[in-house]
């Protein structure tokens with residue numbers, strides 16, 4: 003079938019919640035995707051920071067196939083071996099003590115918010131607590147996650163949202179301090195803001211928020227859904243900063259394509275937090291996703307993925323800096339490891355669309371940022387290929 007026919011069919015039946023690029027993907031191999039016309043694309047988006055190992059990784063695929071042949075789903079009324087292994091690995095990689103598996107990132111945020119509220123409820127003997135979130139944050143599309151997302155465009159049609167959320171400015175410690183009161187139970191932030199435009203937290207800010215939280219018995223929730231799982235050169239971005247959250251969330255590359263998320267907490271939070279009956283999910287942590295998470299973490303550890311990111315990321319930074327130096331309309335590069343953004347005065351949506359013609363997939367973040375979140379396995383030659391392709395697009399702009 004032709005691309006046009008596929009697209010016409012899609013637009014007939016699928017709810018129009020995305021303005022999609024005119025690209026119908028057929029299959030992937032390594033860091034390349036192929037469309038239904040057989041055209042090749044170098045993928046510097048990785049399914050939005052999901053495909054850490056790229057596409058068609060044999061070891062990962064074999065592990066999933068083996069699990070399908072055993073059992074895909076039971077329920078959370080019983081234990082299953084793959085998720086026990088996955089939980090063990092995730093706890094070891096993060097240093098957190100307790101994990102709850104979800105089906106997506108937004109659902110991990112829902113759980114993290116509930117966990118913080120329950121902790122404060124147990125501690126104080128009453129409900130009615132508040133949360134401090136950040137402007138320009140992104141935590142997901144369900145009502146709870148939207149309530150802590152600092153983007154009025156996403157929020158407005160769905161108001162009133164969850165009450166008791168106040169917004170501070172990212173990397174502005176005083177603005178957080180000013181919002182703390184006796185009701186505050188948690189501060190939630192992305193260690194590196196993703197959708198908002200690729201802003202890494204400054205060390206001063208993150209350490210300062212941690213200290214404020216300690217001082218006032220407030221829980222620090224770090225959203226590592228996009229920046230976690232090795233992307234910054236540490237398994238979790240907060241591990242760069244010498245601070246530890248009380249609650250953290252993961253998703254995206256956690257399953258490398260299998261829909262799975264997680265929220266994790268320390269033992270001292272868990273003791274006062276969610277108990278039987280407080281939270282649940284039918285699919286969450288079933289044997290199939292367990293096999294995926296177990297395998298992803300095993301491969302990341304064995305292949306020292308964070309070391310690879312530390313090696314390759316400075317090269318990506320260098321090549322992106324060269325682009326920023328070469329084109330007047332590119333004003334800045336920001337990022338940490340393999341989550342990078344380049345600020346452009348010319349429309350980034352148009353650049354991303356033109357890049358497709360050159361066989362390059364890049365995405366945008368915020369209104370004016372080109373986002374680079376490639377598979378973690380990229381090599382220098384892929385960075386060179388990306389910059390060559392992008393240059394051709396930038397020349398045309």
Ligand SMILES: *Cc1c(COP(=O)(O)O)cnc(C)c1O
Pocket residue numbers: 106107108109111140141142143192196197225226227228229253254
């Ligand atoms: C993608 C993302 C989410 C939401 O995850 P979904 O799986 O799309 O629900 C939440 N927080 C951050 C930082 C994200 O990047």
